[in-house]
Amino acid sequence: xxxxxxxxxxxxxxxxxxxxxxxxxxxxxxxxxxxxxxxxxxxxxxxxxxxxxxxxxxxxxxxxxxxxxxxxxxxxxxxxxxxxxxxxxxxxxxxxxxxxxxxxxxxxxxxxxxxxxxxxxxxxxxxxxxxxxxxxxxxxxxxxxxxxxxxxxxxxxxxxxxxxxxxxxxxxxxxxxxxxxxxxxxxxxxxxxxxxxxxxxxxxxxxxxxxxxxxxxxxxxxxxxxxxxxxxxxxxxxxxxxxxxxxxxxxxxxxxxxxxxxxxxxxxxxxxxxxxxxxxxxxx
Numbered sequence: 001x002x003x004x005x006x007x008x009x010x011x012x013x014x015x016x017x018x019x020x021x022x023x024x025x026x027x028x029x030x031x032x033x034x035x036x037x038x039x040x041x042x043x044x045x046x047x048x049x050x051x052x053x054x055x056x057x058x059x060x061x062x063x064x065x066x067x068x069x070x071x072x073x074x075x076x077x078x079x080x081x082x083x084x085x086x087x088x089x090x091x092x093x094x095x096x097x098x099x100x101x102x103x104x105x106x107x108x109x110x111x112x113x114x115x116x117x118x119x120x121x122x123x124x125x126x127x128x129x130x131x132x133x134x135x136x137x138x139x140x141x142x143x144x145x146x147x148x149x150x151x152x153x154x155x156x157x158x159x160x161x162x163x164x165x166x167x168x169x170x171x172x173x174x175x176x177x178x179x180x181x182x183x184x185x186x187x188x189x190x191x192x193x194x195x196x197x198x199x200x201x202x203x204x205x206x207x208x209x210x211x212x213x214x215x216x217x218x219x220x221x222x223x224x225x226x227x228x229x230x231x232x233x234x235x236x237x238x239x240x241x242x243x244x245x246x247x248x249x250x251x252x253x254x255x256x257x258x259x260x261x262x263x264x265x266x267x268x269x270x271x272x273x274x275x276x277x278x279x280x281x282x283x284x
Contacts, residue, residue, distance in 0.1 A: 007052075008062045012069045015049035019073065035221055035229040037077045038093045045073070046101065053102045054109040055144045066098035078225075079239050080248050087195050087202065088246035091209050092222040097191065100184050103151045107180045110148040114161075115170050127165065134162055155183045185219045201247040208245055 022040050025032055032040075049066060058066075074089035075082060090097070096104070116123040129145045132138035152161050157180075164170050171179070192211040196202040206212065210220040220226075224245070228238040243249045 002057065004056050004058060005062055005065075007056075008058070008065055011049045011051060012065065015045035016069065016073070018048055019045045031235070033229045033232055033235055034077045034093060034225045038095065038221075041073060041077070050098070050101060050105065054105050054148070057142065057144070057147055058102070063099050063102070070095065070098055078242060080243065080246060084246055084248040085199050085202065087192055087199070088205055088248065091192050091196075091205065091211060092225055092242060092246070094210065094219045094221040096184060096188050096219065100188055100191075103154065104180060104184050106148045106151045107155070107157075108177065110145075110152070110161075111170075111173070111176050114165065115173070130165065134158075134165075155180070155187070157183075181218070182216065186216065188219060189215060199247070204245045205247070 019037075019041050022044065023032070023037070025040075049069070071086055071089040074080075074093055074095060075084055078089075078092065080088060110126075113122055113126040118124075126145055129143065130149065133146060133149050152158055170176075189211045192209070193206070193213070196206050196211075205222075208222045208224065210222070222242070222245075224238040224241050228235045
């Protein structure tokens with residue numbers, strides 16, 4: 001396996017520089033809403049950070065570097081503290097993980113190679129490499145095409161792609177993109193649900209995000225960031241609600257003993273969410 005760690009580190013640095021250079025946009029109106037900033041991140045930083053990902057055989061440590069960088073950016077976009085949980089850094093924004101973005105790019109490139117004209121040398125080479133993998137279960141070499149086919153197996157698309165290759169009848173590119181986006185989004189929802197179960201207080205965050213059981217279609221952002229995009233004047237209030245929903249607030253109820261007593265009122269009660277919303281008028 002080749003070592004691409006240096007390439008990954010440089011790509012992360014360049015991707016962050018591109019995004020941070022755009023943060024000055026909208027500073028006179030209170031800054032960009034998280035969803036607008038996410039759109040800029042997807043449009044400018046992701047192509048830089050994942051340049052050549054269809055052909056690179058990333059090591060797990062390389063993928064983790066990309067995941068950490070994306071979580072750092074997600075927290076920055078949402079104004080969440082650095083100690084906020086990993087799911088809360090990306091889930092409310094409707095982001096896919098870096099590993100799933102790589103899966104999507106590989107599946108899209110494989111389909112692009114297979115739909116080239118039969119006289120094209122790249123299609124001929126791809127078919128030549130795939131035949132021993134599909135029909136003879138060849139596993140003796142590692143190549144980008146083999147990595148792409150591993151993604152096909154990961155999403156249970158082997159039969160679909162094999163029938164396309166054998167019959168020569170392919171979906172349109174738009175239909176294929178929509179199909180694999182749905183597959184990737186469904187897997188991302190399952191990952192978010194599983195990860196959130198490892199945290200104590202993520203029920204509220206799960207309920208306001210598009211990851212509930214039975215949810216399908218595009219992975220949509222949470223309601224508070226959608227509201228902040230529609231009404232920028234409510235951005236500050238939406239940030240406060242998201243800090244509460246993601247358990248990133250500064251309530252001292254996380255501590256024990258006298259330190260968990262509310263200091264905003266004179267009632268000497270424990271600082272819980274119910275107490276905060278019902279009795280603490282000083283905050284509002």
